[in-house]
Amino acid sequence: MNAGSYNEWVLYILIFLFGLVVGMALMANGKWKRRYRDETRRTAELQAENKRLHDRATEMDSLRHAAARDEERRRVDGPGPL
Known part of the structure; x- marks a missing residue:
């Protein structure tokens, strides 16, 4: 089998890229x-x-911190007036 010339490879690559562009354009419909x-x-x-x-x-x-400070203050000050 012949590996192909440089021009054929360029043509194949261009066709592939064209297919990618057309595929992406078709996928960009309203659903997406x-x-x-x-x-x-x-x-x-x-x-x-x-x-x-x-x-x-x-x-x-x-x-929570305010309640903890208040509880600590109450413990330090002792019981309040009754």
Whole structure:
């Protein structure tokens, strides 16, 4: 078998690249765009939920530390007036 000339290999590579371009163009229909938009929207919602949870966790930590300081102060000061 003949390995082919340089011009044949260039032609094969160009045909392959043309096929890739046409294939990608055919795949870029509305279905993929819709899926991308859905994924982007879902990611934004998850990031917003993550921020809300982080804010709540920060607030709970703050309240927990304040309660611990108050409990420590009560132990050091002793019982209050009755």
